[in-house]
Amino acid sequence: MRNFWNFLLIGVSNGLVYALVALGIVLIYRSTRVINFALAAMAMFSTYIAASLVDRNAPYFVAFVAAMVFGFLLGAVTERFVMRPVESKSPLNAVIVAIGMLIFLEAMAGVIWGAKLRNFPSYFSLIGLKIGGTRLAISNFDLFIVTVVVVLLLALLVLFRYTKLGLMMRASAFAPEVARLLGVRVGRMLTLGWGLACAAGAVAGLLAAPKVFLFPNNMDAVLIFGFTAAIIGGLDSPVGALVGGLITGVALSFIGGYLGSDLETVGAFVILVVVLMARPEGIFSSISARRV
Amino acid sequence: MLTVENLSASYGPVRALSEVSLAVERSHITAVLGANGAGKTTLLRTLTGLVPPTSGKASLDGVDFLHRPVEEIARLGVSHVPEGRGVIQELTVEENLRLGAIWKRDIDVQAKMAWVYELFEPLKPRASKPAFTLSGGERQMLAVGRALMAEPKALLLDEPSLGLAPLVVASIMSLLRRLCDEQGLSVLLVEQNARSALSVADDAVVLSLGRVVVSDAAEKIRGDEELRHHYLGF
Amino acid sequence: MQESMVSAQPEKKETPAVKRQSGMRRVLAQPLLRNLVVGLVALVLFYLLIGHLGQYRIYQLSLVGPYVIALVGLSVLTGQNGQISLGHGALMAIGAWTLTLLQLHTKTPLWMMLIAAALVTMFFGALLGLVAARLRGPYLAGATLALALGLPDITTRYQSVFGGYQGLEVNQPNAPSFLGAAATPTEWLALIEMVCVVVVMVLFANLLRSRVGRNFRAVRDDEIATQVSGISVPRTQVLAFALSAAAAGLAGGLFALVAGNVSPGGFSVVLSISLLAAMVIGGTGTLAGAVWGALIMVYVPEWATTLTQKLNLNQAVSANLALAIYGFLLVAIIMIAPVGIQGLVRVAIFKLKSLRKEPG
Numbered sequence: 001m002r003n004f005w006n007f008l009l010i011g012v013s014n015g016l017v018y019a020l021v022a023l024g025i026v027l028i029y030r031s032t033r034v035i036n037f038a039l040a041a042m043a044m045f046s047t048y049i050a051a052s053l054v055d056r057n058a059p060y061f062v063a064f065v066a067a068m069v070f071g072f073l074l075g076a077v078t079e080r081f082v083m084r085p086v087e088s089k090s091p092l093n094a095v096i097v098a099i100g101m102l103i104f105l106e107a108m109a110g111v112i113w114g115a116k117l118r119n120f121p122s123y124f125s126l127i128g129l130k131i132g133g134t135r136l137a138i139s140n141f142d143l144f145i146v147t148v149v150v151v152l153l154l155a156l157l158v159l160f161r162y163t164k165l166g167l168m169m170r171a172s173a174f175a176p177e178v179a180r181l182l183g184v185r186v187g188r189m190l191t192l193g194w195g196l197a198c199a200a201g202a203v204a205g206l207l208a209a210p211k212v213f214l215f216p217n218n219m220d221a222v223l224i225f226g227f228t229a230a231i232i233g234g235l236d237s238p239v240g241a242l243v244g245g246l247i248t249g250v251a252l253s254f255i256g257g258y259l260g261s262d263l264e265t266v267g268a269f270v271i272l273v274v275v276l277m278a279r280p281e282g283i284f285s286s287i288s289a290r291r292v
Numbered sequence: 293m294l295t296v297e298n299l300s301a302s303y304g305p306v307r308a309l310s311e312v313s314l315a316v317e318r319s320h321i322t323a324v325l326g327a328n329g330a331g332k333t334t335l336l337r338t339l340t341g342l343v344p345p346t347s348g349k350a351s352l353d354g355v356d357f358l359h360r361p362v363e364e365i366a367r368l369g370v371s372h373v374p375e376g377r378g379v380i381q382e383l384t385v386e387e388n389l390r391l392g393a394i395w396k397r398d399i400d401v402q403a404k405m406a407w408v409y410e411l412f413e414p415l416k417p418r419a420s421k422p423a424f425t426l427s428g429g430e431r432q433m434l435a436v437g438r439a440l441m442a443e444p445k446a447l448l449l450d451e452p453s454l455g456l457a458p459l460v461v462a463s464i465m466s467l468l469r470r471l472c473d474e475q476g477l478s479v480l481l482v483e484q485n486a487r488s489a490l491s492v493a494d495d496a497v498v499l500s501l502g503r504v505v506v507s508d509a510a511e512k513i514r515g516d517e518e519l520r521h522h523y524l525g526f
Numbered sequence: 527m528q529e530s531m532v533s534a535q536p537e538k539k540e541t542p543a544v545k546r547q548s549g550m551r552r553v554l555a556q557p558l559l560r561n562l563v564v565g566l567v568a569l570v571l572f573y574l575l576i577g578h579l580g581q582y583r584i585y586q587l588s589l590v591g592p593y594v595i596a597l598v599g600l601s602v603l604t605g606q607n608g609q610i611s612l613g614h615g616a617l618m619a620i621g622a623w624t625l626t627l628l629q630l631h632t633k634t635p636l637w638m639m640l641i642a643a644a645l646v647t648m649f650f651g652a653l654l655g656l657v658a659a660r661l662r663g664p665y666l667a668g669a670t671l672a673l674a675l676g677l678p679d680i681t682t683r684y685q686s687v688f689g690g691y692q693g694l695e696v697n698q699p700n701a702p703s704f705l706g707a708a709a710t711p712t713e714w715l716a717l718i719e720m721v722c723v724v725v726v727m728v729l730f731a732n733l734l735r736s737r738v739g740r741n742f743r744a745v746r747d748d749e750i751a752t753q754v755s756g757i758s759v760p761r762t763q764v765l766a767f768a769l770s771a772a773a774a775g776l777a778g779g780l781f782a783l784v785a786g787n788v789s790p791g792g793f794s795v796v797l798s799i800s801l802l803a804a805m806v807i808g809g810t811g812t813l814a815g816a817v818w819g820a821l822i823m824v825y826v827p828e829w830a831t832t833l834t835q836k837l838n839l840n841q842a843v844s845a846n847l848a849l850a851i852y853g854f855l856l857v858a859i860i861m862i863a864p865v866g867i868q869g870l871v872r873v874a875i876f877k878l879k880s881l882r883k884e885p886g
């Protein structure tokens with residue numbers, strides 16, 4: 001029984017990281033209909049930036065914020081100068097460009113920082129918490145993950161629900177042409193959306209790195225789990241991303257815990273097929289059905 | 293005053309608009325009539341920058357605006373209510389209205405919204421409902437109300453009567469007339485439903501294959517039986 | 527999307543007027559025969575070419591073959607039938623292990639092992655197709671990508687069967703005596719591959735011209751209209767997936783022979799992703815595009831590596847720099863040629879033809 005609770009807690013903690021990646025995918029997908037495979041590399045690159053700042057004795061939180069800012073800029077620049085020229089042609093082309101960027105950034109990280117595995121410092125202890133006499137599988141760092149993700153999700157919720165900027169971003173995502181006719185500078189909103197998505201990716205990278213270590217393609221599997229989460233959630237719903245992330249995280253944690261960690265990736269495929277057979281457009285996607 | 297001079301546009305090799313000229317004074321409604329594929333919608337889309345023009349000029353109160361980006365044309369005061377009403381279904385009624393004036397800084401949004409709710413009373417109780425729950429007529433009201441939020445100088449309406457019951461059409465048309473007079477709007481009214489458009493318009497142009505074939509006072513076109521038969525089908 | 531290069535040929539060529547023409551012309555007018563003739567000519571040219579190349583060049587060329595076959599399958603699935611797959615690397619893996627396990631445990635002749643690789647993969651492809659028929663666009667991309675990530679891990683889970691991280695060794699077949707005593711296994715393998723490429727190309731070219739091919743395109747262009755006209759959309763989609771998988775399985779089998787071993791590292795997600803990228807860059811939906819894509823997959827990284835090695839950097843840096851160049855080129859090619867290389871070629875041919883017509 002203790003195993004069960006431990007697997008559940010680990011699953012939630014991992015699931016929140018997947019949820020962040022899923023959120024990054026959803027934010028971009030719903031506004032530009034592009035699956036941004038480069039998100040893995042962008043998250044990794046931002047994490048390396050934080051790691052080199054920490055190496056130079058910068059405080060952890062300064063490095064954390066710097067990585068977010070870097071992620072934001074990387075996403076924004078990518079949208080404005082790389083994706084926008086190809087987006088209009090065909091969604092498949094944009095996906096290939098994202099794949100090209102993934103390969104490019106991962107290779108450049110290898111050139112700059114070396115392809116070796118390295119540690120990434122976690123500000124909080126990774127050792128399991130003790131409650132009563134029993135040691136749990138979750139640590140202070142897991143609590144930090146929960147806090148960061150919850151704060152970030154609330155911030156995004158406030159942004160989208162209660163600000164003018166958020167309203168303009170949603171309008172640009174749902175109906176870009178109408179938004180432009182109403183005087184919304186849709187191009188800027190898309191750039192901003194990519195920036196936010198990649199900043200979320202950077203945070204996911206920072207939160208994943210202490211557990212999966214840091215190397216140029218350390219986020220590839222995390223990206224695919226995040227993509228799985230986004231699809232389960234329905235691809236254009238931020239709430240779906242959170243729910244999908246938790247489902248994916250917990251399910252994989254149970255599969256890994258009870259059946260062996262080498263079956264986690266197969267598990268992701270099985271979960272995806274099971275969910276999609278029941279709901280081919282994910283759990284929270286009902287918008288497309290509503291459109292006449 | 294909205295002025296269009298020799299405006300042409302094409303989709304690839306297909307010429308969709310040829311040398312269209314017209315002028316809409318303040319507090320005037322000009323109806324744009326013609327059969328399907330005559331270029332009515334293209335005219336509006338070209339004016340608001342959605343279709344790139346090949347040549348010509350368009351200006352609002354003397355300010356040339358063609359060739360500017362879509363959003364900047366909107367900010368100049370040209371409001372386009374696209375065909376199919378263009379409300380954003382996922383957003384609530386209130387969010388749609390807010391969006392109408394979202395770029396305006398010197399405006400009391402609450403007061404403006406209250407005014408729109410007064411004009412279109414059925415919208416008020418639905419303020420926090422998503423727009424996809426509205427009926428066709430309510431969506432049209434929302435689209436027009438949203439366009440009015442930004443205090444436009446020119447209002448371009450694409451088929452506002454499409455799919456609406458005759459009574460609803462009549463009330464929308466008479467409201468349009470009132471708004472036009474009160475707000476000093478220049479209204480360009482694209483309509484398939486020539487009869488109801490001519491009932492409120494001051495002037496009318498008839499498009500055929502992208503060209504202006506008739507341009508006259510609405511009253512005269514209403515009275516010209518041959519012309520009505522030939523181009524307007526009533 | 528683009529018409530296939532084959533279907534773009536007007537079908538009205540089989541008119542009585544053609545029959546009066548010379549024998550060769552008549553043969554060329556029949557699509558099946560024309561494709562066969564072109565294939566045989568290519569085969570002979572390839573055989574002559576091999577005689578003039580060093581062993582390493584031949585080895586490189588034989589890397590192209592499996593990719594061509596896999597890309598033909600992927601391109602038909604995506605370009606002609608409108609289904610995306612990010613899991614063709616996993617399908618290749620199924621073919622590769624099928625061949626390897628047959629070689630390890632039985633004495634099956636080579637040609638039967640290759641067919642078995644195709645058939646076994648086709649079976650799994652049909653299963654995947656059943657799932658795929660319910661999914662669209664990015665949902666399908668995600669499901670197939672998860673397969674690409676998961677499948678290699680099965681080989682490490684069941685080490686005793688599949689060999690684990692190390693994988694399994696594959697013996698390369700010796701050249702038969704009729705090629706002469708000097709013929710090496712490398713040369714023999716290159717020839718086998720070329721035969722497979724020609725067979726697959728001819729089969730798919732004819733398939734695309736047939737009713738099946740038209741159904742593929744009908745489903746791609748408008749599912750509802752197709753269903754209404756009495757063609758089963760799901761059945762067509764499953765068939766497309768199965769046939770595409772058969773090509774991927776054959777490609778995987780050949781790949782195992784060329785590489786001399788199969789291991790999970792050789793069939794990672796990167797392979798699946800690279801296949802999709804190569805398909806788009808070559809020209810989605812065209813058979814010629816598959817050849818361009820395969821050439822790019824083999825020769826661009828090779829060229830980039832040679833380039834970076836000249837810079838005298840340390841080994842790791844130069845390898846990564848080569849990869850970075852590859853990634854950069856992917857982006858650049860899509861920006862310059864959004865319709866793929868075959869699209870550029872077609873535009874060029876069209877321009878040449880209209881130039882020639884003008885004076886006459």
